[in-house]
Amino acid sequence: MGVRTPGELVERGLATPAQAGALAPVVDRYRMQVDDYYLGLIDPDDPDDPIRRQALPDVAELVESAGELRDPIGDSVHAAAPQLVHRYRDRVLFFPTFLCPMYCRYCFRKVALNEAPVRLDDVLSGAVAYVAAHPEVREVILSGGDPLLLSDDRLDRVLGAFGALPNVERLRIHSRVPVTRPSRVDAGLVATLARHRPLFVVTHFNHPRELTPVAEAGVRALVDAGITVLNQAVLLRGVNADAETLAALFGGLLRWQVRPYYLHHLDMTVGTQHFRVSLRDGLSLVRSLRGRLSGLAWPTYVLDIPGGGGKVPVDSDFVRAEPQRGVYTLVGPQGGRWRYVDPAEHPAGFEGHPPGAERLP
Ligand code: SF4
Structure with missing residues (x-):
């Protein structure tokens, strides 16, 4: 059976009705499905449970941060x-x-x-x-x-x-x-x-x-x-x-x-x-x-x-830390070099460079 909708999370005691309302746009954008087996691994009393975090939607998914991509590893490129x-x-x-x-x-x-x-x-x-x-x-x-x-x-x-x-x-x-x-x-x-x-x-x-x-x-x-x-x-x-x-x-x-x-x-x-x-x-x-x-x-x-x-x-050696904290040079496995501004350290970018990877000449 499992859960597929925010309403079912409420029925299972895994969300309040207000939380379920806030999660509706998340599930509209990115589908949810969790089997009873995996739901059973969640500690329902721990809102930060690591199993829950992997399986249940979060309103934070609606935030699209600088540098984030719809196809992050370039499946479409290849x-x-x-x-x-x-x-x-x-x-x-x-x-x-x-x-x-x-x-x-x-x-x-x-x-x-x-x-x-x-x-x-x-x-x-x-x-x-x-x-x-x-x-x-x-x-x-x-x-x-x-x-x-x-x-x-x-x-x-x-x-x-x-x-x-x-x-x-x-x-x-x-x-x-x-x-x-x-x-x-x-x-x-x-x-x-x-x-x-x-x-x-x-x-x-x-x-x-x-x-x-x-x-x-x-x-x-x-x-x-x-x-x-x-x-x-x-x-x-x-x-x-x-x-x-x-x-x-x-x-x-x-x-x-x-x-x-x-x-x-x-x-x-x-x-x-x-x-x-x-x-x-x-x-x-x-x-x-x-x-x-x-x-x-x-x-x-x-x-x-x-x-x-x-x-x-x-x-x-494929990943070299630059003197500026949180900035790296990456060497691709098949050639090419990229500047990588770590989005976890520089979510808004660094000195005019956006978070993520920029191909270097
Ligand atoms: S990580 Fe794997 S199992 Fe999980 S949603 Fe993505 S493709 Fe599916």
């Missing part, structure tokens, strides 16, 4: 075919759906998710033909939306179509289903996925309270089926931006044999300023974990250069 993005030479992203089991309030595709639904049958053959015509593509990543919302049969068809191409060496799926709707990870789904190895499933646990026994059962079933499971988390103010929380999250994932893969710096998506952590604080947080966690538990802390410049490790 679109190569309908619902297919070719950003890096050897891999493509394919979006078989824009539906999700839950609409995360910080999502970098939150605008795209509110656009017209994908009709898989209209786009699959074009996407497969594109990959077939580009032998440099070695990996196909299903993203979205959440690919694990497809039926087993449709998923089998999509994975089979890409996996049959001689140039495709591996398949990857990005999914938050194991976190927000773990009951979907049933025997039928696991058997379907296992037919398409080598397959990598990248989950998206952000907080240790998401590591429940039900989620564990799903993840362990994937691991037992020979599927490599990795996790990407997003660094979010008010959710996981402290060392204790991240250490518990990464340690818990390792106990399930899930390797923490990426920790993403929050993208410059419209209406997400209330989740933003500065790059400086993020770096110091990640470095503080180095001494206390096994190297297996360290994800790579990455930043997607706003506008489509590509993903770069923050703690590397």
